[in-house]
Amino acid sequence: MKLIFCLSALLALLLTRIDTAVAQNFDRKDLCSSCKACDDFYQYANEGWLAQHPIPDDHSEWGHWDEIIDRNLDILHQILDNASANVRKGLAQKGSIQQKLGDYYSSAMDTLGRERAGVWPLKAELDRIDQIVTLTDLRKVVSHLHPIGVMVLFEFGSDIDAKNSSRVVASSWQGGLGLPDREYYFKQDSVSKALRDGYLTHVAHLFMLSGRDSIWSFAHARIVLDIETSLARASMALPEQRDPDSTYHDFKINDLVALTPHFSWPDYFKEIGSPGLGEALVGQPQFMHSMDSLLAARSMDDWRAYFKWHLLKSVADKLDARFDRENFRFEQMLYGEKVQLPLWKRRVRATDRALGEALGQEYVKVAFPPEAKSNMLRMIANLREALRADLTTLDWIGEATRKKALDKLNAFVQKIGYPDHWRDYTKLKIDNGPFVLNAFRARKFEFERQLAKIGKPVDRTEWGMTPPTVNAYYNSSMNEIVFPAGILQPPFFDAKSDDGYNYGAIGAIIGHEMTHGFDDEGAKFDAKGNLVNWWAPEDLKRFQEKSQCVVQQFSGFTIEDSIHLKGEQVVGESIADLGGVTLAYNAYMKSLEGQPRLTIDGFTPEQRFFIGWARAWGSNLRPELQRILVFTDFHPVNYFRVIGPLSNFPPFAAAFHCADTDRMVRKAGDRCVIW
Ligand SMILES: [Zn+2]
Incomplete structure (x- = not known):
């Protein structure tokens, strides 16, 4: 009331x-x-x-x-403040929409908690990456990072089959870059060069905040940029990405296996929880092929750095103030804001x-x-x-x-x-713990929701914007x-x-x-x-x-x-x-x-x-x-x-x-x- x-x-x-x-x-x-x-x-x-x-x-x-x-934002702010207050007063039933909104927002606003926690909410993820020794370990980490929204190497989800709009299929797209587009890796004008320098420093700074020394951090920032430049070189340019004829490639499982000998799709499908997948649309087969060669060509030390960077980047604004500030510093270089948006607006x-x-x-x-x-x-x-x-x-x-x-x-x-029909969030667990972990659960909920659509009739009531x-x-x-x-x-x-x-x-x-x-x-x-x-x-x-x-x-x-x-x-x-x-x-x-x-x-x-x-x-x-x-x-x-x-x-x-x-x-x- x-x-x-x-x-x-x-x-x-x-x-x-x-x-x-x-x-x-x-x-x-x-x-x-x-x-x-x-x-x-x-x-x-x-x-x-x-x-x-x-x-x-x-x-x-x-x-x-x-x-x-x-x-x-003002209206949403009011709604979320009320929801948080209701949770605090014990008025929101556990598992209800009110509780989820209230806890998600208050965990996001908990600056004291995030300072106390530092980087520990990421410890399990960082350890997992540190243990990569073989290509199999590497794939398992990809299978783990994708569901929590860290889209290393390529994007994966589901889509309506462009040539048969009555069915939903698995679909993949080029990805894995940290700069806004492939061209940013190659442009030679002074603004672009300065941006790449700023990017290197930014990658190194996030490594240092995660506990590495500066020599390791700057050396590995260079490795990250090298890997991303290779991925960028293999990427399709933006105008061509708009052409649905150029990006439609239906791959059966055997063709997928042949496309990337160093990355096992059947195992990946099993590990992300969709063992039965027999095909996928591949937006850019050439990109996948180049990515596969790169997997074999670079050392596991290089890949550990690349994965770590993408993990840190994807949650830097949700970690303690040092990460948040560093994240904003690079954002400023890209977009030019003078000061950061108030925390509540971002949350x-x-x-x-x-x-x-x-x-x-x-x-x-x-x-x-x-x-x-x-x-x-x-x-x-x-x-x-x-x-x-x-x-x-x-x-x-x-x-x-x-x-x-x-x-x-x-x-x-x-x-x-x-x-007409609202999304059912029953299976999404949100609590008042670290914000990063709530964010991971929400991303995983969405990833699994996308995969669950494959093979089912298209839901024509679904919306693509909130x-x-x-x-x-x-x-x-x-x-x-x-x-x-x-x-x-x-x-x-x-x-x-x-x-x-x-x-x-x-x-x-x-x-x-x-x-x-x-x-x-x-x-x-x-x-x-x-x-x-x-x-x-x-x-x-x-x-x-x-x-x-x-x-x-x-x-x-x-x-x-x-x-x-x-x-x-x-x-x-x-x-x-x-x-x-x-x-x-x-x-x-x-x-x-x-x-x-x-x-x-x-x-x-x-x-x-x-x-x-x-x-x-x-x-x-x-x-x-x-x-x-x-x-x-x-x-x-x-x-x-x-x-x-x-x-x-x-x-x-x-x-x-x-x-x-x-x-x-x-x-x-x-x-x-x-x-
Ligand atoms: Zn338009």
């Missing part, structure tokens, strides 16, 4: 904040009074707001997304990762009223109609392809807010679009805001996810979610040419004057943005038919639509983060998510009366138009 009371009080607080936001909606001072919309619409729609919202020291960026994330996030659907049940009670769902359903229905109209009239596809595309649209599944997540996704194997409650919040989605703004913000995000079903990757999957070509050859050729237009256009964009976006890497997300804006705009225009056209604050409905889109991406970014995003993210940098799509979209130019020669207007022949 007490909990419900507290949540209601919080809800009242939240509603007050929302009201304030609505009353102001967006203020003219958020925009730029001296900018021309047709010159640089990102600046025009965001400059005032960006100037008033500098990046907090503990962040590497700050935009509307971060505001929502922060607001969600709330960790709890969301470990127990997301337990925490989510409480979150949606506070943050997702039933009206929000009905409003979303209405908007999604309108977007679907806009896509239907588009597919029906598109002039560059033939009738056979058109029919298949419409079949795919008709089969779209939508999930909004939170799952309810408080500020994000959305399209899943090609399930042909579904999914919107967690976390993103359906002001200013992206506000039941009390005008339709123009909502369609431009959340509407275009809905359209973005729908278009993923038809981007260069999604378009390879049919209505049932199977990787099979449903395109007539000439239509496919035209589609690829149109995608190439997007690749070239985005490759032309630069940050820091000289670092180019990678068109091949961001093409899918950019196609989705182009489609998303187009579909949402068309849906909005249709909804306006027969309605009075309201000018709000001097802006026409069309203008407010485009301002909604541009403000969704308004964000201050540190240069470190911007660089890492260009190198590793499949999305273009926010600035170009505004400039790119709108400069290709004539209704934007019309809404702001731009001249053909203005910067935000591409000439007819230069425009990329797909959906």
Whole structure:
């Protein structure tokens, strides 16, 4: 009862904040009074707001997304504080959701306990690694580390079979790196070199904190970097990882055995608790083959160092303050934050990762009223109609392809807010002991949950994001679009805001996810979610040419004057943005038919639509983060998510009366138009 009371009080607080936001909606001072919309619409729609919202020291960026994330964290914090208090007072039954949330969070916040414990919670793991003498010992350690979330060498889990979406299979993917991507091991510019030096020191420092002397630590940090560089060399580059045809390789057990003579898959399967596995999808067979050669080539002393490093790295932020500080020091090099996020924020996030659907049940009670769902359903229905109209009239596809595309649209599944069935955490034991051990148990629970799905019918009710997540996704194997409650919040989605703004913000995000079903990757999957070509050859050729237009256009964009976006890497997300804006705009225009056209604050409905889109991406970014995003993210940098799509979209130019020669207007022949 007490909990419900507290949540209601919080809800009242939240509603007050929302009201304030609505009353102001967006203020003219958020925009730029001296900018021309047709010159640089990102600046025009965001400059005032960006100037008033500098990046907090503990962040590497700050935009509307971060505001929502922060607001969600406050709500989750309250829920977890209450759960912890209930456990302390003996009000939470052992084994209940309350007890697990309460104990997980309080063990995570127990700074005194973590100082007292030091590195001892890892002792059993470190000893196990120290005892590696043979390749068999090594494999057994891999089989032990993978379930507790330390993904040495490669990633392993389960997935829907891309070519038969009715079954779940074991699946593996390249992995085992400590830097963000393979390119980080080879780039020769001064920033990248400094980062590698910083990485070496970081690895050595964590070794020293675990009890090794500095000579051993620096020598073995070098060995770790060497091993990872070899793995990186064998790794597939990011753009190619997006191509489902390149990454689909169904290996029967005998083929697996032949692929890696020094790593026994049957034994690995037995040791991770799935002895019956007879096959696995292998994302990158060439990587596995190279990894196998490396297993034989390097000494066991080298491998012990490599495993130890990955163990320490995976939990450094959960150990005592020395580890936590060292972990943050390297994070700063990557992302550029000035100070560390407060502990409670990091621990709330960790709890969301470990127990997301337990925490989510409480979150949606506070943050997702039933009206929000009905409003979303209405908007999604309108977007679907806009896509239907588009597919029906598109002039560059033939009738056979058109029919298949419409079949795919008709089969779209939508999930909004939170799952119909909540995950069962009964088998997960959480106590008030060291946080690291709770984290290991939560990871193992998830690993085993993934393996348990193999061979069973696909659970179509499952969600891939937790309810408080500020994000959305399209899943090609399930042909579904999914919107967690976390993103359906002001200013992206506000039941009390005008339709123009909502369609431009959340509407275009809905359209973005729908278009993923038809981007260069999604378009390879049919209505049932199977990787099979449903395109007539000439239509496919035209589609690829149109995608190439997007690749070239985005490759032309630069940050820091000289670092180019990678068109091949961001093409899918950019196609989705182009489609998303187009579909949402068309849906909005249709909804306006027969309605009075309201000018709000001097802006026409069309203008407010485009301002909604541009403000969704308004964000201050540190240069470190911007660089890492260009190198590793499949999305273009926010600035170009505004400039790119709108400069290709004539209704934007019309809404702001731009001249053909203005910067935000591409000439007819230069425009990329797909959906
Ligand atoms: Zn996307």
